[in-house]
Amino acid sequence: MKFLPAQTLLCFPFILLLSQSSLAANPAHGKDLHNANCQSCHTSLMDGNPDLIYTRPDRRVNSLAGLKSQVTRCKTTVGVSWPDDQVEDVVEYLNTSFYKLK
């Protein structure tokens, strides 16, 4: 089955493209963006547990609109230039994993 790995490699960028151009927010992509750009600072703020910043009892975000503006604010601090759909992916990831806001 020598041909299989090469075929898989050829397909991979195409699959990535397809998943990124989807209209619905993509929390898995949001997680990748978040972990690559956002997590380390929260880890040091929260003494080693980055998730705590989203789950602590006195967290600041308590609405979807608030979550989106906080992500946008932190995004500006970090200096990443995410278009709106990537902001939505990160918001979707944080909401489905931690906030559970409606």
Ligand code: HEC
């Ligand atoms: C340089 C450090 C730093 C980086 C990098 C960073 N943040 Fe933050 N983040 C903070 C601080 C500080 C707070 C506010 C903590 C507080 O007010 O208690 C915060 C809070 C938040 C909150 C609100 C938590 C709550 O209380 O409900 C969200 C959501 C958030 N950040 C998202 C992000 C995202 C998304 C990124 C990546 C684009 C990111 N942050 C990158 C420092 C950072």
